[in-house]
Amino acid sequence: VQLQASGGGSVQAGGSLRLSCAARSERFFSTYVMGWFRKVPGKEREFTATISRSGTATYYADSVKGRFTVSRDNAKNTVYLQMNSLKPEDTAVYYCAAGSRGAPRSYFTSGYDYWGQGTQVTVSS
16 A cells, blocks of 8 residues: 655644645555554654544544544545644654554554655644
């Protein structure tokens, strides 16, 4: 599965961004649990959000709960991360991932088999 993340950029605190992650030429996108992780230099990749195969179940890290929303469009082979009320501490490279394991394995990087290339999000104060 080839994943292409996009939508990152620079924004001021309180602003919003929408990340997209498209699975190219993937007939079985709807069979994958999708997740978003983020990484800052010197730290491990951190769980951000995950969404079930059908999109009916979502889970979030406490640090983003109430501000971020994960969704998916299986007809377009795309998963999204809507990020509102952004804070400087949200600055990171954001990665999307696809896997076959649901919660709670989907809270961990080991729960995923395929990763996108990452997109930089920078939030200034």
